[in-house]
Amino acid sequence: MPGNVNPFGITHLRHVDLAVPDYGTQRSFYRDTWGLTEIGTDGKLSYFAAEGSPEQYIVRLRQAGDKRLDLISFGATDRAAVDALAAKLGSEGIRVVGAPGELQTAGGGYGFRFFDVDGRTIEVSSDVATRQHREIEEGEAIPVRISHAVMNSKDPNATRDWYARHLGFMLTDTLWGEHMGEMMHFMRCNDWHHSLAIARGPHTSVHHVSFEMRGLDEYMRGTGRVMRAGIKKIWGPGRHNAGNNTFSYFLDPSGNTMEYTTELDRLTTDEWHPHVFDIADPNTQDVWGTADAMSELIAKDSFNDPDRGVFVAPPV
Incomplete structure (x- = not known):
């Protein structure tokens, strides 16, 4: 396969x-x-x-x-x-x-x-019905699609193994730190670098949800529009090493982190060997060097509140 x-x-x-x-x-x-x-x-x-x-x-x-x-x-x-x-x-x-x-x-x-x-x-x-969609035009700074979801877990290795064993998700890359060990696992179910990632956090919660923009210009225009609207920007603009995608993170009004991104890698070969990226290397977090250095303050925003829905199915 x-x-x-x-x-x-x-x-x-x-x-x-x-x-x-x-x-x-x-x-x-x-x-x-x-x-x-x-x-x-x-x-x-x-x-x-x-x-x-x-x-x-x-x-x-x-x-x-x-x-x-x-x-x-x-x-x-x-x-x-x-x-x-x-x-x-x-x-x-x-x-x-x-x-x-x-x-x-x-x-x-x-x-x-x-x-x-x-x-x-x-x-x-x-068999979910599709909707009429369209090509996003040049300069149009709205999301093209949902890109990926990242979740916090107290034991990211156990969560990674669960998704691999039970749902067949494949490990693409890992972020690692000398004092914290493995910090984030990027996992795929198709040829996108990741559709799901598991981050180390103090509790089960949403880390962030990411939305793909048409290109770099639209990504930057969207980033600027959200900043001008007075929404708190947590981190970015920058470009990650793992996945090669751009990032601008914002807090929505409920305190969930949302990301604009573009140019996420697609894996074109059948055999992929996961990399381990050291978070102590500034290029791991941001190869451009345009975003603030990752800090405890930035990380804290993406820890989010403990999820109130653990092992409780939503009513609808």
Whole structure:
């Protein structure tokens, strides 16, 4: 099997769903500042698409009393892959939230949900209806698609191993520090350098969610627009070594870190040997040298609040 094809039929990252107390403020942020398109609402739910992506939505917001990650959704090749994965996870003792069935969220489809080793709700689905999307034009500083999701874990090595064993994610690269050990694992389910990464943190939480821009100019224009809107910029602009992608990190109104990026590497060979990058090398974090040096203050923002949704499936 080629080194960039997931053995269990997982194809890509679909969407990240967040529950927030400040629902109205968050809706305005993602629609008016971040550049997503609100395709519809359903009670206290709001669905946001990227104009360049065929996914029905890439972010879902839910109004709730507690801030939490509702779920991370991944695509699958077909219904047979969904059924086979559900049976496999069940036989491995993974807590499945519900048997595979027709999804009731925007775009429908067929899927199921389960808890990962840290208690996050994960959804895998196929046959979700696509939406009309378009080429993002030159100078248009809005997200093309969702790029990747990074999650905090108290034991990132155990979480890495869980995703490799149970979901077939492949390790691409690792960040390492002399005093902290392995700090972040970049994992892939297709030929993108990573769709998921696991960071070392004090508790289970969202580290950041990343959105791909059309190119460098659009990435910088978007970074500037969000800065001008008065949103707190945590780190960037810069370019990471692992993945070779650009980064500008911001705090959304609920304190979740969101990233604009572009030019993330795609792996074109079947055989990839993971690198270990030393975080003490300034070029590991930012090969351009334009961003502030990584510090405890910057890292603290991405630790986020402890997730209130651990091992609790979202209501919808």
